[in-house]
Amino acid sequence: MKYFKVEKDKNICQECFWCESLVNCPVDFLEDDCFGCAACVLVCPYEARKTVKVEKKEKIEIEVDGKKFKVFEKITVKRALEDLGYNFEKIPGKAIFAPCEVGGCYCCSVEIDTDIKPSCITPVKAGMKIKTDIKGRYPLKRIVGGFMPHTVGGVGTPWYLKGKGYIEVALFTAGCNFRCPQCQNWTITYRGKETEKYKALTPKEAAEEMTKIRKKFKVNRMAISGGEATLNRKWLVEYLKELKKLNPDKEARFHVDTNGSLLTEDYIDELVDVGMTDIGIDLKSLKTETFMIITGLKDKNLAKIYKETAWHAVKYIVENYKDKVFVGIGIPYNKKLISLEEIEMMGKEIYKIDPEIQVCALDYRPEFKRWDIFYPEYREMEKVYHVLKSTGLKTVTCQTKYGYIGP
Secondary structure (H helix, E strand, O other): EEEEEEOOOOOOOOOOOOHHHHHOOHHHHOOOOOOOOOOOHOOOOOOOEEEEOOOOOEEEEEEEEOOEEEEEEOOOHHHHHHHHOOOEOOOOOOOOOOOOOOOOOOOOEEEOOEEEEOOOOOEOOOOOOEEEOOOOOOOEEEEEEEEEEEEEOOOOOOOOOOOOOOOOEEEEEEEOOOOOOOOHHHHHOOHHHHHEEEEEOOOOHHHHHHHHHHHHOOOEEEEEEOOOOOOOOHHHHHHHHHHHHOOOOOOOOEEEEOOHHHHOHHHHHHHOOOOOOOEEEEOOOOHHHHHHHHOOOOOOOHHHHHHHHHHHHHHHHHHHOOOOOOOEEEEEEEEOOOOOOHHHHHOOOHHHHHHHEEEEEEEOOOOOOOOOOOOOOOOHHHHHHHHHHHHOOEEEEEOOHHHHHHH
């Protein structure tokens, strides 16, 4: 078995303190006490934190689902459970779903000494009592925040509304199953620490706060984004239920922005049943290799599943809910990440699904860990616009540093 702890490379560290701002580290980043969750490795924009192999010797006794076991000390609850034969996966199923690895989404939560905690960032302790089945016994939680009004909205916001004052209010969910090096929302994506503005809320608490913000800014659209909004399925479904209860008027719109990687047909059906009226799906690429470059995923099989799930989600929604759900598609562009040829191929595939669907090309710029790329020039995005329009797509917009091109 391989075990790790994290060490900081002082020659690389820029003392930006993002790790301390975003990571909920129970040992206050003391290397001798590190238990190897590696959340700080994911969040460091300068890659100054590195995992180092360690040899485990000392064991402690814990209780899991009523049985006593000996496990190594200074490891996460997740790792202890894995050592005991519990399975954790990156795709929801029979195993415990653990996508974000920073404690933001709460998908991998278990009961620990009568409290609910994410297993991915919680260290084991002697005498700890763990219960892995918490269904129906605790209120759902997820770290959310950033409740705010928007003048532009997201990929799933109709283009004709953009730029006309405040058009919707949004909240952002912590945690993501992608590892995009150029992530523009990385301070949300890798958040596992609660603050005054970001807290672990129940669906009802989040819905109540969103309703207050809606009333304050007098808009009809309420969006949820991230990070990745769809990670914690039960939380999202309950949130939309609560939000619709609080906003029963016909003018209310419930908008989900997502990477689409988890949107199976039954998940989509459930979201529509509980009230989703608008959705924005980012289709990162057509080729799996490009998808891996953009998302930072190393597992080719997982990347392929995520990519194909997102594409199928668009097709399924258009075929089954075109009259009920507004669909917008996001396409990334930076010449270092994806070619114009692949953009054209994507446009042709989207045209086959629905030539009327709204498509927005997003200018991917230097951010987070990817400073080897340049901000796309206006002329580049103009080319992207014409390439997509040449495929026959009717509604195309392109994000640029000077505003939007199109439709």
